[in-house]
Amino acid sequence: MDVTEGGVRDVCTDAVFERGETYLAENRIREIHRVDTAVTAVVSGSRQYDVRVDLAADGFDPWCDCPYDGPGACKHVVAVLLRCVDEVPPDEGDRLDAALDAANPDALRGFLRDALAIDAALRERFFARFGESSTRSVDELRSAVDRRFEETNPEYYVVFEPIDFTEWFDLATEYRERGRDASAAAVYRALVESLDDNMDRVDGAYDHFSQAxxxxxxxxxxxxxxxxxxxxxxxxxVAFLEERAESGTPYLADQFERAATELQEELAEESDG
Structure with a gap:
């Protein structure tokens, strides 16, 4: 879990590395916390940016909600990693485990239920982990993704900054790990539909949205x-993918066509097998 300057340089450009050094020197890291190998931080720029890195992951698996869409990690991530080179934040994992061990089971259940009652995204992940299947349809999931586009820049139709889709990708992963492929497919389809229909609003961070x-x-x-x-x-x-190739965002048509062909081939191979 050792973080070295060389390791940080490997995940960013030289120019971004220098900007990260400047941000660290200017004390722009407002908060930083660690649980096990996961580090979360708030870095001050033109606004407050949330940063996440995994010190044990290859390339640190960085994430930041800033609009940077260049190669490698952004300056906010670099500043946080360089802070970890100097001094890794204390691990709060043991404290968390101790609090969980000491908690009264009924009180803990009540706390969890209250949190799940008011947080639909967390509730859906809970059902994904412990329930039977998805509790939301593609349309409901799609509406939630659409709202993120609307909330990101409410004064304008155009979206200038990247949107964090982690909660939906994490939800799909939860379903896949438990063999609930139909539920995972519903989550992915909601993301595909929303990204396709909202791509004309994007006026920045193109790589971010294209990769998503x-x-x-x-x-x-x-x-x-x-x-x-x-x-x-x-x-x-297959019909959904082919229809999107015809009616969706023009420059995504090739990707939809490729996906439709790939799906047909996979289904044919299974049928022949």
Whole structure:
């Protein structure tokens, strides 16, 4: 888990590294916390930016909600990593474990239930981990993603900064890890639809949105093939991709066509096998 200057240089450009050094020297890191190997921080720039890194992951698995869409990590991430080079934040994991161990089970259950009652995203992940299937339809999931576009820059139609889609990708991962491919496919499809329909609003961070779209589309193909190979929904999934290739964002048409072909081939291979 050792963080070295060389390791930080490997995940960013030289120019960004220098900006990160400046941000650290200017004391722009307002908060920094660590639980196990996960570090979260708030870094001050033109506004307050949330940063997450995993000190044990290859390349630190960095995330920041700033508009940077250049190569490698942004200056906010670099500042946080350089702070960890100087001094890794104390681990709050033991404190968290101790509090959980000491908590009264009924009180803990009540606390969790109250939190789940008011946080729909957390509640959906809870159902994904401990329930049977998704509690929300594609349309409901899609509406939640659409709201993120609307809330990101409410004064204007255009979206200038990246949007964090982590909660939906994490939700899909929860379903996939438990073999609930149909539920995961619904999450990926909601992301694909929303990104496709809102792509004309994007006027910055193009790489961020393009990468999110490609990731969601690939996930949809994988999960649709795994979940629907023996049902009529397989045909519906292919038809959805082909229809989007015709009616969706023009420069995404090739990706939809590729996905439709890939899904058809996967379904054919399963049928032949």
């Amino acid at each position: 779209f490609a990731r969601a589309l690939d996930g949809y193909v994988d999960c649709a093939a795994a979940a629907d190979r023996e049902t009529e929904r397989a045909t519906d999934a």
